[in-house]
Amino acid sequence: MNTVAVVAASPAVTSVMPPRRVLGAYLAEARSECLRYMRAPGFLLPILLFPGLFYLVFGVLMGKSEGADAARYLLASYSVFGVMSPGLFGFGVSLSLERDGGLLTWKRALPMPPGAYLLGKMLMAMGAAAVVVLMLLAMAMGLAHVVLAPAQVAALLATGMLGVLPFCALGMLVGTLIKGQGAPGMLQLVYLPMSFLSGLWFPLSMLPKTLQQFAPVWPSYHLDRIALVAAGIVHEPVLPHVLVLAGFAAAFFALAVRQLRRYG
């Protein structure tokens, strides 16, 4: 204890942070965020298990009679379904629990660089999305004999990793509106109906006409269209869908930030 050096530097010097250390803080935050969820199987397993299981049953086993086209179609749709959950739950549930448990308050009192907390969660969600898409790709190509060009594989992966972002923003918004244990239930209420109504489980053509017409209201519908293009099933311009998703993300994020600023 005697070796403790007294900070002799003037106050102005001690509070200046070199850019390298600021970057280090962002990296440390992202690393911790990824580590803590890697070590929480209760979080990661359901995210991987549900789309994986669905695809195994409907895409691989039942799809045998329908041929590789059905397996290809479901690869795109279940990728979107699988990618939504790390966004919604990874962001929403953890944020609402951490608001409730005082972690967010503590972090706000600390000199954590602005946004590092959200950036860390975002990277974690993108990583989990990549794992989900890679798992489904492996099942599609290995078990269901879907043939994909390397460019299509890359496009699907990119769709998943970037497509998780609007759902991060939506999860964040729900997480700022609901504190603590109520968030998972609320997020299920958003997640499952939205997946169903955007044609992620059954093709939209099997749904009633009115519901089909409403589908473009849901962000997941637009991500599904992009994924279908990426998998080479439909051919249409993706830019309108990208813009719609960017708009959703910006709106959800802005609302969530406003909510956080006001109520913490």
Place this chain on the structure above:
Amino acid sequence: MTDTIVARLAAAAKRYGSLTALDGVDLAVRRGELLALLGPNGAGKSTSISLLLGLIRPDAGRAELFGLDPQRIEARRRIGVMLQAANLPPTLRVGELLRLTMSYYPNPRDFDETAALAGIADLLLRPYGKLSGGQQRRVQFALALCGRPELLFLDEPTVGMDIDARQKLWSAMRALVAEGCAVVLTTHYLEEAEALAQRVVVLGQGHVLSEGSVDDLRKRVALTRIRCVSDLDAEAIAAWSGVASATRENGHLWIATAKAETVVRRLLDADPALSELEVQRAGLAEAFTELTRETTVEQEAA
């Protein structure tokens, strides 16, 4: 003078709906001092700390950290924080939490030195969620001091700690103050404030009730306690002039008085066989009770 003040509230007021949590509080924390913030529940301690940390904004008045808005990151880089309740990520190891928190600061304390100072060197590889409550508090203390702060906020730091851990934390706090670090301490344990604080601010119902050294605070309570073994009748003594109260407990006679010398002389005259005489000035606990009781009575009367 102003450059020695590291944090201040100036006429700060905060309301939650119809409840006034703080009503025009002035508070200054000076460089290198240990300031204890005392008060019953709901007195405004946590609100004061939240204002100084920039977690909430005052409705009126100002809050400053190092002369800056507390929400400025430059100001927060010079503080360390231990809050009452913070559920840290349970799956992260203690060492990982420490490194993460260190990364926020420009010039953090050495990793091993921090661990030694907070007494967590043996916990570094353990996941945070597997620790006992007292161990978790020690880790939170380590995270508060790892940034080499000039000002440390400790909100009820020793709750849930055993006596040994509490003593260690006290000595670590003394070492930090000796380094020149200012500390704002809130606590329910008055002996903690008595042992550590250079200055004590007592809050009650959103106001500053008293401010000064521990001795100053004690002096506000004129009563002295006398304890002895004697056959004298407690009720008779209670009627003596200058005696505030007299009771018999476990064979001991307890007398509270503002005129200890007179009463002791009269006691010795009245009972030559009197033994085990002890005279004690009121502790902080008595002073505190007296102080907060006075205001309650005043406010009820008003």
